[in-house]
Amino acid sequence: MTSSTPADQSPTRYAFVTGASRGIGAAIATRLARDGFDIVMNFRSNQVAADAVATEIRALGRQVWFLPFDVADRPTALKALEDMQTKHGTPYAVVVNAGITRDGLFGMLGDDDWDQVINTSLGGFYNVVRPLVRGLLKARRGRVVTMASVSGLMGNPGQVNYSAAKGGLIAATKALARECAKRGVTANVVAPGLIDTDMTKDLPLEQMLQAVPLGRLGTVTEVAAAVSYLCSADAGYVTGHVLSVNGGLYT
Numbered sequence: 049m050t051s052s053t054p055a056d057q058s059p060t061r062y063a064f065v066t067g068a069s070r071g072i073g074a075a076i077a078t079r080l081a082r083d084g085f086d087i088v089m090n091f092r093s094n095q096v097a098a099d100a101v102a103t104e105i106r107a108l109g110r111q112v113w114f115l116p117f118d119v120a121d122r123p124t125a126l127k128a129l130e131d132m133q134t135k136h137g138t139p140y141a142v143v144v145n146a147g148i149t150r151d152g153l154f155g156m157l158g159d160d161d162w163d164q165v166i167n168t169s170l171g172g173f174y175n176v177v178r179p180l181v182r183g184l185l186k187a188r189r190g191r192v193v194t195m196a197s198v199s200g201l202m203g204n205p206g207q208v209n210y211s212a213a214k215g216g217l218i219a220a221t222k223a224l225a226r227e228c229a230k231r232g233v234t235a236n237v238v239a240p241g242l243i244d245t246d247m248t249k250d251l252p253l254e255q256m257l258q259a260v261p262l263g264r265l266g267t268v269t270e271v272a273a274a275v276s277y278l279c280s281a282d283a284g285y286v287t288g289h290v291l292s293v294n295g296g297l298y299t
């Protein structure tokens with residue numbers, strides 16, 4: 049009996065990471081490159097930031113390709129992912145990380161605040177994973193990791209839209225895990241708390257950190273380490289799991 053399938057040791061492994069130009073996604077892309085993956089980087093528009101991440105990945109001796117598109121734009125995502133699979137084959141790891149916030153009390157939310165947040169996090173999951181899942185199942189190996197949030201577990205006031213998107217993402221990933229398990233494909237969730245990125249830079253952190261037992265923001269490398277584990281051969285028996293990286297904020 050072996051502890052990992054032969055496909056786990058394939059020399060041609062690559063990871064597809066959405067929202068990889070900045071913040072948590074950039075850290076995931078570089079961490080997975082350090083783990084030995086070549087990387088296809090998705091992002092929306094920030095080519096300058098993406099270039100900096102790609103330089104780091106190349107310095108690690110891995111190959112990197114850009115695949116910028118809006119994950120909420122279904123036809124564009126479908127076309128881009130078809131092209132990616134034609135050029136590079138099926139990815140080993142798919143990391144659904146792109147997400148946005150449009151915070152506000154529920155009664156004050158605009159239609160656009162609701163639609164954009166849902167369409168990016170939850171729609172992005174559908175638009176990205178659905179076109180890739182048949183390839184993963186056929187390959188009989190692979191990893192799907194989705195980036196939810198503590199908000200999707202506990203529900204956060206001022207974030208009804210974001211909590212709904214991330215809660216939906218958690219449920220969708222758990223269902224996918226059960227669907228894909230027989231073919232050796234795992235699907236897991238990482239649920240960060242307050243992490244030091246552009247997304248949190250304008251929040252009243254001093255006050256918010258009082259609720260965090262570890263008393264500080266998390267770092268992007270701490271979140272990337274969780275994704276790295278879930279994409280590793282060591283995590284071959286972990287599926288349908290939600291791994292919180294939140295300093296004890298919610299358990």
Ligand code: NAP
Nearest residue numbers: 067069070071072091092093094118119147197243245247
């Ligand atoms: P960030 O610093 O704002 O970076 C967002 C990344 O996503 C950028 O690469 C951005 O691309 C990309 N992106 C945004 N909308 C996109 C779209 N429609 N299509 C494709 N790419 C898109 O965010 P972050 O803090 O790293 O957050 C990453 C993920 O972690 C999100 O899903 C977020 O909800 C989740 N999360 C974050 C925290 C936190 O405290 N930071 C906590 C819990 C969960 P451009 O550079 O081109 O704009």
